[in-house]
Amino acid sequence: MESKGKVFRYGDNVDTDVIIPARYLNTSVHSELAKHCMEDIDSNFADNVKDGDIIVGDKNFGCGSSREHAPIAIKASGVSCVIAKSFARIFYRNSLNIGLPILECEEACNNIEAGDEVEVNFDTGLIKNITKNKEFQAEPFPPFMQELIKAGGLAAYIKNREENK
Amino acid sequence: MKMTMSQKLLAKKAGLKSVRAGQLIMADLDLVLGNDITAPVAINEFDKFGKKDVFDKDKIALVPDHFAPNKDIKAAEQCSCMRNFAKKNEITNYFEVGQMGVEHALLPEQGLVTAGDLVIGADSHTCTYGALGAFSTGVGSTDMACGMATGQAWFKVPSAIKFNLTGKFNKNVGGKDLILHIIGMIGVDGALYQSMEFAGEGVKNLTIDDRFTVANMAIEAGGKNGIFPVDEIALKYLIDHGAKVPTIFEADSDAEYEEVYDIDLSTIKSTVSFPHLPENAKTFDEFDDNIKIDQVVIGSCTNGRLSDLQKAAKILKGHKINDNVRCIVLPATQQIWKDAMHEGLFDIFIDSGCAVSTPTCGPCLGGHMGILSEGERAVSTTNRNFVGRMGHVKSEVYLAGPEVAAASAITGFITDPNTIEEK
Numbered sequence: 001m002e003s004k005g006k007v008f009r010y011g012d013n014v015d016t017d018v019i020i021p022a023r024y025l026n027t028s029v030h031s032e033l034a035k036h037c038m039e040d041i042d043s044n045f046a047d048n049v050k051d052g053d054i055i056v057g058d059k060n061f062g063c064g065s066s067r068e069h070a071p072i073a074i075k076a077s078g079v080s081c082v083i084a085k086s087f088a089r090i091f092y093r094n095s096l097n098i099g100l101p102i103l104e105c106e107e108a109c110n111n112i113e114a115g116d117e118v119e120v121n122f123d124t125g126l127i128k129n130i131t132k133n134k135e136f137q138a139e140p141f142p143p144f145m146q147e148l149i150k151a152g153g154l155a156a157y158i159k160n161r162e163e164n165k
Numbered sequence: 166m167k168m169t170m171s172q173k174l175l176a177k178k179a180g181l182k183s184v185r186a187g188q189l190i191m192a193d194l195d196l197v198l199g200n201d202i203t204a205p206v207a208i209n210e211f212d213k214f215g216k217k218d219v220f221d222k223d224k225i226a227l228v229p230d231h232f233a234p235n236k237d238i239k240a241a242e243q244c245s246c247m248r249n250f251a252k253k254n255e256i257t258n259y260f261e262v263g264q265m266g267v268e269h270a271l272l273p274e275q276g277l278v279t280a281g282d283l284v285i286g287a288d289s290h291t292c293t294y295g296a297l298g299a300f301s302t303g304v305g306s307t308d309m310a311c312g313m314a315t316g317q318a319w320f321k322v323p324s325a326i327k328f329n330l331t332g333k334f335n336k337n338v339g340g341k342d343l344i345l346h347i348i349g350m351i352g353v354d355g356a357l358y359q360s361m362e363f364a365g366e367g368v369k370n371l372t373i374d375d376r377f378t379v380a381n382m383a384i385e386a387g388g389k390n391g392i393f394p395v396d397e398i399a400l401k402y403l404i405d406h407g408a409k410v411p412t413i414f415e416a417d418s419d420a421e422y423e424e425v426y427d428i429d430l431s432t433i434k435s436t437v438s439f440p441h442l443p444e445n446a447k448t449f450d451e452f453d454d455n456i457k458i459d460q461v462v463i464g465s466c467t468n469g470r471l472s473d474l475q476k477a478a479k480i481l482k483g484h485k486i487n488d489n490v491r492c493i494v495l496p497a498t499q500q501i502w503k504d505a506m507h508e509g510l511f512d513i514f515i516d517s518g519c520a521v522s523t524p525t526c527g528p529c530l531g532g533h534m535g536i537l538s539e540g541e542r543a544v545s546t547t548n549r550n551f552v553g554r555m556g557h558v559k560s561e562v563y564l565a566g567p568e569v570a571a572a573s574a575i576t577g578f579i580t581d582p583n584t585i586e587e588k
Contacts, residue, residue, distance in 0.1 A: 013353055013442060017551040022530040026232055026239035028206045040553040060354035060387060064551060065530070066289040068206050068305035089358050089389060090289055094305035154307050155213035162215065 001122040001150065003080030003101070004130075005052035008038075008045060009114035014057045015064035016091065020073040022065075033069050034076035051078035054120065056112050058084060062091025071095040081120050083127065083138070085109045096145060099153035103127065108136035122146060169325040170392055170416040171360040174300045177414070178283045186324035186421075194224065195299075196277060197312040198286030200268055200526075201229040205246040206306035207287055211313055219254050220316035226258040226277060226286075227251050228268040231526045236533040266498025266524040269293035269381060269466035274498055279403055280395040281412025285309065285318050290466050290548065292383045296376035297403060298395035298413065303384060323389045325360040326351070327422040330367030332431040337582040339476065340375030341468055341546065341566030343428070344382040345436040349446025350426070357387035359423060362416060364394060367430050373402045374472040378566075381467045382548050385443040435581055437544075438564040441552045449581040456563070457489070460543040461574040462555075463567055464495025464522070465529045468546035471496075473567040474505050478513040480571035483588030486518035487577030493535045495522045519574070531555045537562075544573040 018040040020033055027033070038045035055074065061084035062070060071094050074082065082095065082102040095102045101122050108127045112118060116131040125140030141149065151157040166183055168176065176184040178192040199207055204227055211219075219225055227247050232240035251259035258277060265271065269290050272278050280298035284291060289303035304318065312318050328347065348355070361383045363376075371379070376393050383391030393399065395413045403411055437452075439445040463469075463477050474496060486492045494514050496502040502524065505511060514521050528535030529547040537543055537556035542563065545555065550562035565573070568582035575585060 015549075015551045017530075017549065017554050021553050022202075022532055025202045025530075025532075026237060026243060028209065028243070040558045060357065063353060063387065064289065064549060066287055066291075066303040066305055067202065068287075068307060069202075071305075072206075086354065086357065088354070088387060090303050090305060090384075093308060097305060097307035154311060155210045158311070159213060159215050 001146065002120065003052055003054065004119040005050065005054045005080055007112055007114060007116045007118050008042065008049065008053060008055050009112065010041065010055065010057045012059040013063055014061050016062060016067050016070040017064055019070040020067065025067060025069055028069060030072055030076035033073035037073040037077045046077065049077045049079065052080045053078060054118050055079055055082045056084065056109055057082065058109055059086050061087050063088035066090045068094045068098060071098050071100045075100040083108055096148065097154040099149050099151065101149050103138040105136050105138035108138065111136065122149065166417050167419050167421055168417050169360060169420045170362055170394065170414050171300050171325060171390060172322055173414040174281060174283065175320060175322055184322045186322055188322045189319060190322060191317055191319050192283055194285055194312050194316055194318055195282040196224050196226060196284040197309060198226045198268060198272065198284065198288065198291060199309050200231050200288055201233055201244045201247055202231045203287035203306045203309065205243045207309040207313065208246060208250045210307050210310035214310065214314045216314040219313045222255050223257045225256050225313055226272055227256055228260050228265050228271060229262060230265055230267050230524065231530065232532050233265065233525060234262050234523065264499060267466045267469055267526055270470055270497035270501065273297060274406060274500055276407035279408040279411045280399060281414060285312050289384045290381050292388065292390050293377055293381040293466060295380035295383065295390050295392035296373060297399055298393060298411065300390055300392065302390045323358055323360045324423050325362045326356055327425045328361065328363050329365040329425060329427045330363060330430060331365055331427070332367050332429040333370045334430050334433060337568040338433050338435055339566050340371060340378035342433050342436040343430065344379045345438050345443065345446045345564060346433050348382065348386045348443045351386055353385060353442050353444045354387040356383065358389055361386065361388045361391040363392065368394060369396060369398065370430060372472060373398055374470045377470065378467055385548060435569050437569060437579060438550055440550050440561040440563065443550060443564060454578055454580065456579040457542065457577060458544050458573055458579060459490060459541040460535060460537060461490055461492040461570050462528050462535055462543060462545040462547060463570050464497060465526065465547040466497065467548045468567050469495055469497030469501065471501050471504050473546065474510050477567040477571040478510045480568055480582055480585055481517045481575065482513050484517055484575045486574050489577045490574050492519040492574040493522060493528065494519045495527065496524060498524055528555055544570050544579055546570050
């Protein structure tokens with residue numbers, strides 16, 4: 001599995017309140033959430049993001065509330081991957097559970113700027129900054145997690161597994 | 166065996182003799198929690214698992230507390246979704262408006278959590294129950310759905326940071342000041358993926374409400390859980406609230422910790438966390454007394470318990486809320502509401518000019534019941550001060566304990582409670 005897109009670059013401690021403000025949590029319709037994704041730190045995000053684009057943060061990405069609406073909003077925006085130096089633990093779990101690939105790679109984050117074209121291979125963990133012609137190695141997902149992401153999340157993965165027993 | 170308190174509890178729930186940090190385990194759950202924001206997403210996922218029934222209708226708690234009483238039509242639909250699921254599955258612990266309270270104050274009060282329990286909740290402040298010696302942690306809606314379907318969840322066994330407490334708090338200082346001090350010291354990711362284990366002879370000087378407040382904000386340091394040893398104070402609380410028979414776990418004497426911090430409670434001062442991160446903790450000798458405010462919120466899963474209201478009332482008694490301030494008090498549960506009413510606290514609040522609300526998370530997450538406009542500032546006893554947390558993206562939240570909040574409501578500026586004349 002691979003993804004390729006333009007980078008939206010943010011800093012440390014991007015919290016789930018700015019990823020999807022609570023005032024929009026009176027719905028769980030994915031497309032509605034996507035309309036307001038990142039609104040409070042980047043009001044142009046929803047208008048500019050295209051399918052396949054990549055979000056890059058620094059430390060503790062996704063801290064704060066346990067709202068699964070945060071990775072859902074990011075995924076429903078068309079974002080194919082989030083790369084950060086580290087992730088808050090609930091966000092990390094939620095992202096994988098809904099099938100949003102996220103990778104920890106400090107070196108990549110130090111060498112990626114807003115607007116760079118980046119390609120990620122989830123099978124190998126290889127991150128390529130095409131604009132800067134640099135490569136970085138993140139820890140690849142183990143096979144079960146690759147399957148889970150391909151299935152689109154934990155629920156679909158478990159259902160597939162039960163059916164194939 | 167070298168296990169921490171959290172590790173011993175997790176080992177038991179996974180049916181293992183021992184576990185080590187980093188190990189992946191599948192463990193049995195004692196309680197699965199959701200609210201009106203997170204449960205609808207979980208209910209949608211639950212259907213995808215292809216399971217007809219929940220694992221145990223007595224071990225699921227559903228609480229409409231965030232946007233309830235329903236703030237708008239969409240919120241009403243989310244509450245209906247959860248209500249219908251609760252009815253269909255005969256969920257024992259569904260709390261309708263009228264019985265409901267802020268979930269992390271309500272569940273312990275109802276005796277639904279005991280020492281030694283393993284609890285997951287689709288709400289990040291589920292870590293609150295560590296005050297009672299439970300391992301409890303926040304998860305997302307998919308994990309909640311999986312928990313409701315199977316009664317199990319997978320965990321990566323955490324390493325731990327130990328906080329060795331000694332001494333006693335000074336006047337007008339409490340659990341909130343302690344946890345803001347700790348987050349200021351270690352940062353908002355200082356305990357990322359780790360347990361925060363509290364120990365030492367100072368624990369006995371923390372009331373159970375102080376411990377709820379401290380454990381509640383473990384997540385604000387990135388922690389997986391916060392946990393206290395089970396002593397007589399915790400046992401008395403469990404008995405008084407009709408909780409199940411407790412199981413007491415203690416850390417091994419040779420347990421390994423990533424870090425150990427010694428904290429003398431008598432050195433903790435009134436603390437305020439400045440926008441826009443809980444780690445921006447300052448004491449009154451570190452900032453000027455000219456920060457003008459527009460709103461004060463006293464309540465939430467962090468500080469909406471009876472003792473918090475008592476502390477606020479003690480400061481407010483005989484004083485008036487400043488003309489430029491709205492002060493909103495939200496007792497966290499119906500029982501706390503009744504107790505506060507009978508103690509005469511509402512007379513103090515209303516005579517001073519506070520609004521008293523029915524229990525709800527409302528303003529804490531910028532939902533309803535006290536939203537800030539552009540440029541407004543609030544002092545709040547809640548737990549997060551992120552950008553836009555309580556309303557407009559250009560509003561500001563300063564986190565503090567109930568004493569600082571009450572003192573600030575009187576003067577209209579962020580104020581040290583020790584400067585307010587006691588009446």
